[in-house]
Amino acid sequence: MLTNLTDEQLVDLAVSDNSEAFGEIVKRWERKIFALCFGMLGREDEAGDAAQETFIAAYRNLSNFRGEAKVSSWLHRIAVNQCLTVKRRKKTRSEEFLDDEDGSAENAFVASPLYMPSVETEKAERLVIIRQAVGSLPVDLRQVIVMKEFEEMTFQEISETLDLPLSTVKSRLYTALKQLRMKLERVPLEIA
Amino acid sequence: MFDQDFKKSSRCFSEEELVSYLYNEIDDSERTLLDDHLGDCITCTDEFAGLSEPRFSVYRWQKTEFADLATPVIFGPWEEAPVPEVNAVESSSASWIHALLAAFRRPAFAFTAVPIVILISFTVGLYVKYVPNAKDDVATTNPETVVQAPSEPAAGSTIVPLPRVEKKRMVETHLAANENTKAKNSTQYAKAVKSSAPRQLMKNEVASTNTPNKPVSYRRAPRLSDFEEEEDNSVRLADLLAESDRDRDK
Numbered sequence: 001m002l003t004n005l006t007d008e009q010l011v012d013l014a015v016s017d018n019s020e021a022f023g024e025i026v027k028r029w030e031r032k033i034f035a036l037c038f039g040m041l042g043r044e045d046e047a048g049d050a051a052q053e054t055f056i057a058a059y060r061n062l063s064n065f066r067g068e069a070k071v072s073s074w075l076h077r078i079a080v081n082q083c084l085t086v087k088r089r090k091k092t093r094s095e096e097f098l099d100d101e102d103g104s105a106e107n108a109f110v111a112s113p114l115y116m117p118s119v120e121t122e123k124a125e126r127l128v129i130i131r132q133a134v135g136s137l138p139v140d141l142r143q144v145i146v147m148k149e150f151e152e153m154t155f156q157e158i159s160e161t162l163d164l165p166l167s168t169v170k171s172r173l174y175t176a177l178k179q180l181r182m183k184l185e186r187v188p189l190e191i192a
Numbered sequence: 193m194f195d196q197d198f199k200k201s202s203r204c205f206s207e208e209e210l211v212s213y214l215y216n217e218i219d220d221s222e223r224t225l226l227d228d229h230l231g232d233c234i235t236c237t238d239e240f241a242g243l244s245e246p247r248f249s250v251y252r253w254q255k256t257e258f259a260d261l262a263t264p265v266i267f268g269p270w271e272e273a274p275v276p277e278v279n280a281v282e283s284s285s286a287s288w289i290h291a292l293l294a295a296f297r298r299p300a301f302a303f304t305a306v307p308i309v310i311l312i313s314f315t316v317g318l319y320v321k322y323v324p325n326a327k328d329d330v331a332t333t334n335p336e337t338v339v340q341a342p343s344e345p346a347a348g349s350t351i352v353p354l355p356r357v358e359k360k361r362m363v364e365t366h367l368a369a370n371e372n373t374k375a376k377n378s379t380q381y382a383k384a385v386k387s388s389a390p391r392q393l394m395k396n397e398v399a400s401t402n403t404p405n406k407p408v409s410y411r412r413a414p415r416l417s418d419f420e421e422e423e424d425n426s427v428r429l430a431d432l433l434a435e436s437d438r439d440r441d442k
Contacts, residue, residue, distance in 0.1 A: 019270040026270075031263045038258050048264035056268045127256060130249045148215065149250045150258060155217055170208040177211075180246035 007071035015062050022062070025071065026055050032151045033079050039146025040083040042131040050086050054079040073161045080143055133183040141176035144169060204236045205229070214243055 002010065002024040013021035033054055037047035057078050065074055134142060147153050147161070155173075159166045205213070205226070212218045213226045230237055 014270070022270040026266050026268075030266045034261075034263050035258065038261070039254070044257075044261055051264060052266055052268075055266050059268055059270050123256075126249070127253055130253045131257075133246075134250060134253075145250060149247075149254050155212070155215070167208055170211045174207040174211050174243070177214075177243045177246050180250070181242050184246055184249060 008067055011062065011065055011067070011071055014059075015065075022059055025058075029072070029075055030055070032153075033075060035150035035152075036076065036079050036143075036146055037083055039134065039150035040080065040142060041086060042135055046086055050079065050082045053082045057082065069163060070160055072157075073163055076143075076147075076161050080139065084139065129184065130180075133180050136183065137176055137179060141172055141179065144172045145176040145180075148173060204233055205239065210236070210240060210243065214240065214247060 002013075002021055005013070005021075005024075007025060007028070010021045010025050014025065030051065034047055034051045037050040037054070038044065041047050041050060054075065058075060061078075065071075134145065137145070143162070144158060147158050148155075153161070155166055155169050158164075159169045162169065164172075209226065213223070216223075218226070230240060
């Protein structure tokens with residue numbers, strides 16, 4: 001049974017032209033990779049495309065997987081690269097993007113004192129703000145917070161996936177949360 | 193991880209401790225120590241609140257926009273069915289068939305090749321339908337095989353037997369004339385065949401020119417109108433022979 005095998009064993013089988021083995025890998029990791037892509041990109045359609053491309057790229061490069069790192073690390077690295085490719089492609093096409101280094105997009109969402117939006121509209125605006133704030137974080141910080149909040153991984157798992165010391169992972173998460181706090185403080189935000 | 197004398201010290205949380213406490217990834221004994229410290233330290237309390245707010249925002253974003261999202265269907269080349277193994281002969285024949293089909297899938301090739309194929313098929317069909325079999329036609333339409341029935345002498349006429357020398361001369365003259373006639377007829381025949389459009393051999397023609405067991409010829413037979421201009425005044429050998437026979441009988 002393929003379900004009893006480890007990720008590394010499944011990859012070994014997949015390299016030997018066992019397509020079912022790679023299908024099992026996809027089944028195990030598709031939700032987490034999709035979550036990572038969603039957290040990195042902020043949009044369902046882009047996250048779906050990036051997740052699809054991640055597994056296709058992984059399948060094509062099966063023979064390059066040496067087993068020196070964990071399969072989860074390998075998939076995460078491919079997923080982050082795919083997300084960055086999507087963001088670069090969007091920037092090239094001059095479409096609306098998440099990265100907002102100067103904060104100009106956030107300022108657009110600052111409500112004037114005379115503006116009284118409905119509750120639902122306000123909630124929607126907050127989501128947009130937080131989405132943009134996360135999108136504006138540096139990649140290494142963004143990845144850690146997305147893996148923690150969207151993939152719901154433990155610090156130990158993140159450490160193993162990113163091949164980083166546990167203390168480094170926690171330190172990066174601390175820095176990410178501090179930066180998010182600074183970005184959100186520019187906009188009136190109430191915790192419901 | 194944590195200092196056992198932490199409760200006694202005034203050291204505040206480290207970044208790592210704060211984050212571990214925030215995400216509840218500490219064991220019970222450690223949590224108890226940190227709970228007690230937070231109750232006494234304003235700095236750590238403010239620090240903790242400052243991290244909780246953005247963390248809760250991200251958590252709310254995740255719950256609102258992502259948690260209920262269905263995982264997209266991930267498909268790829270690993271899901272294709274394996275190609276069954278075939279022997280070399282089948283694979284080679286299948287390969288050129290696939291190549292041909294692939295070529296026809298290209299629009300440019302299809303637009304040029306299909307009309308050509310249709311034209312060739314139409315031409316072959318016309319040829320099969322309208323061009324009769326040459327072998328069968330020769331036996332029925334060769335003017336040399338047409339047998340002319342000897343003409344009966346007119347009623348009341350007197351037949352005078354010819355002397356033998358005269359007969360010989362007449363036969364030689366007849367044969368020479370026949371050679372010319374033959375040449376003229378073949379020319380006429382060739383002209384007639386060339387100029388006329390191919391026509392389907394009618395049933396009565398088939399019956400008149402063919403014996404019951406003879407195969408039907410579909411080549412065009414020369415028409416009588418093709419020879420209308422030509423007057424055949426030659427003396428026929430058959431007539432001479434018939435005349436001589438009659439004389440002998442007398």
